[in-house]
Amino acid sequence: YVSVNAYDQKTRKIEGRALLADAQHIQALLKTLGTDVRGMSFTLSEEARDGLISGKLVRIPGGTYELFLGEFPKAACDALEKLAGVGDIFAMGFASKGDLYGNAIIIIPEGSPLSNRDVIETFLRQAGVALQRKLAEEALKKSEERYRILVETMTEGLGVQDENGLWTYVNDRLCEMFGRFHGEIIGRPVTEFLDEANQSILKEQ
Numbered sequence: 001y002v003s004v005n006a007y008d009q010k011t012r013k014i015e016g017r018a019l020l021a022d023a024q025h026i027q028a029l030l031k032t033l034g035t036d037v038r039g040m041s042f043t044l045s046e047e048a049r050d051g052l053i054s055g056k057l058v059r060i061p062g063g064t065y066e067l068f069l070g071e072f073p074k075a076a077c078d079a080l081e082k083l084a085g086v087g088d089i090f091a092m093g094f095a096s097k098g099d100l101y102g103n104a105i106i107i108i109p110e111g112s113p114l115s116n117r118d119v120i121e122t123f124l125r126q127a128g129v130a131l132q133r134k135l136a137e138e139a140l141k142k143s144e145e146r147y148r149i150l151v152e153t154m155t156e157g158l159g160v161q162d163e164n165g166l167w168t169y170v171n172d173r174l175c176e177m178f179g180r181f182h183g184e185i186i187g188r189p190v191t192e193f194l195d196e197a198n199q200s201i202l203k204e205q
Helices: 023-033 046-052 063-067 074-084 117-153 172-178 196-204
Strands: 002-008 013-020 041-043 086-096 099-109 159-161 167-170
Touching: 013 099, 023 074, 046 086, 046 099, 063 074, 063 086, 074 086, 086 117, 099 117, 167 172
Parallel strands: none
Antiparallel strands: 002 013, 002 099, 013 041, 086 099, 159 167
16 A cells, blocks of 8 residues: 655644555455545654655554554454565655645565665655645745736736836726826836926835
8 A cells, every 4th residue: 555645733743644555455445444544634743744754765663553653443454464465664754945835655565575665765855845846836836826816906016127217017096097008118217207396206206
């Protein structure tokens, strides 16, 4: 089994997003636990979080009971391990610069060793960096959108000029004040839209 989970830094909860295994094993897991672990969330302790951002695959010694942070009865977890032939369980976080974005859990069949540890760790580290970049891009887009909405809905006229004194941006309110469309203002000299008094003020700045 491979489980992929997301981490919410505000609530400190891990949430199941995907479970990779053959359909028969997934159905057996859901039947044994009596619920779908995908979509469930578990509060992560600081100790567990520190282990996930270590950049190494960490073995979970307590089996599925510890994996589910005690949310399921141990008897159900023991039955699941017997049914699925669970061996060692490993976890590693998708982390970058000390921030945790999620984790991957790898459940090895009983009696089988973990192969290609270095390859898996390298892949998960790269995934952490990619997630950090994606989330940063999404945050920037949201910030830019909030700023755009603020500027476009403000009651004051707002415009931006370049080093040559030409309009490069005007909001809707400034267009209303000038009685012009955006296309009639952008690229034109700022002074063209000012009266003599305001032109004098502009020259003094």
